[in-house]
Amino acid sequence: MSKVLIVAEHLNGKLNAATAKCVSAAQALSPEAIDILVLAADPASIAAEAAQIAGVAKVIAVANVANANAIAQVQAPQVAALAAGYSHVFGPSTTFGKDLMPCVAALLGVAQVSDLMAVEGSHTFKRPIYAGNAIVTVEAPASQTLVATVRAASWPEAGKGGNASVETASVDVALPSHTRYIGLAAGSSDRPDLQSAKRVVSGGRGVGSEENFRVIYALADKLGAAVGASRAAVDAGYVPNELQVGQTGKIISPELYVAVGISGAIQHLTGIKDAGTIVAINKDGDAPIFEIADIGLVGDLFTILPELEAALA
Structure with a gap:
């Protein structure tokens, strides 16, 4: 049976809606369990929000000051270490996921499948190519962990009403020092976020x-x-x-x-x-x-x- 680990995307203590869309994609696999991984300096409130998503069995919260900002090279070793025992590791096909998931795939020694838009089987998916002008069916080896990004625009948000357990975890892996956070340059606006706006x-x-x-x-x-x-x-x-x-x-x-x-x-x-x-x-x-x-x-x-x-x- 499939067991899916989803890496949560969040900012300023709030869970990004793309995480719930990854849950919808994971549910299409009819897996044994869907777990969400929250990496943050203080993951408590984010993990509690993730636990409310319907269909989630468990939320794994990893508190580490190194996770205060989403740096792919810092988070990837932690995700790879916690991926043991999971058949699938999903992340959203957003700027966050496109940065992080290839690093996770490389550390696990597998090829990443990008932009999942439909599930055909446990390791068979549809994804867009040629700027969306064609849809291709891809099949990944069932003998290894499948790392993939989920095309958020193709999936609805999973509903609320879940009551998943929240477990704290620590990861004993060496974190690189060659990449460090300098700052986030982003426009400030009171309008809805473009990527999740209705x-x-x-x-x-x-x-x-x-x-x-x-x-x-x-x-x-x-x-x-x-x-x-x-x-x-x-x-x-x-x-x-x-x-x-x-x-x-x-x-x-x-x-x-x-x-x-x-x-x-x-x-x-x-x-x-x-x-x-x-x-x-x-x-x-x-x-x-x-x-x-x-x-x-x-x-x-x-x-x-x-x-x-x-x-x-």
Whole structure:
């Protein structure tokens, strides 16, 4: 029987929603048990939150000051040591997971499977390739531990209501000193996190300038939405790159995605293919974004957005 260990992603004492999505992926295996590993300086509150996820059997909490910040080279030896006895080790396919899980796989001497989007069997999965234009079925050797990242946009969050036990553990492994934490450079915002938001408003090159991007922020605030952007808008300097949505940015799956002044390059569409309702606003009626949009508005965004805001008010 399969036994799955999920490495929890968290920040500032809060569990990232991607962890619950990893639990959904693990449940598709019908495993004997699903455990969550929390690595932190003080993991108590995070472990308690993880224990409430339905389907989790046990939460393993490792307290170590070295885990105060998520450094892959420091956390990977601990994960690899605790992976003994597990058939699968999962992490989210986020910046955190993409950094950590390859290190874990290397320490275990196995190949990583990336971006799991569907489970076909205990060691057989589907994952996207070619910017999401094709889906490939991959099979990993059943004789070794399977290390994988889970494509969070393809899975729902596992529900609440769990009551898993929380166990503390210590890991006696040598931690490297060649990598150290310097600081975290991140934009501060009261808006929802882009990667986990239920509603997202994104702007593209058609917005025209950093100053004009205020109309995107205004609509997002009316909707209680996160703000995103196309790569063209990021490259033009309208917004910082942490807002980029697409193949080389964030892969998201909001319930509502509003694309404003975005033409719809395939690289951008890769990032929103799992979105619920897609609304496109563009003055070019032939823009590719309209081919995948559920609702399309052809017109000047600087006329349409104020009208939308007035209607929302």
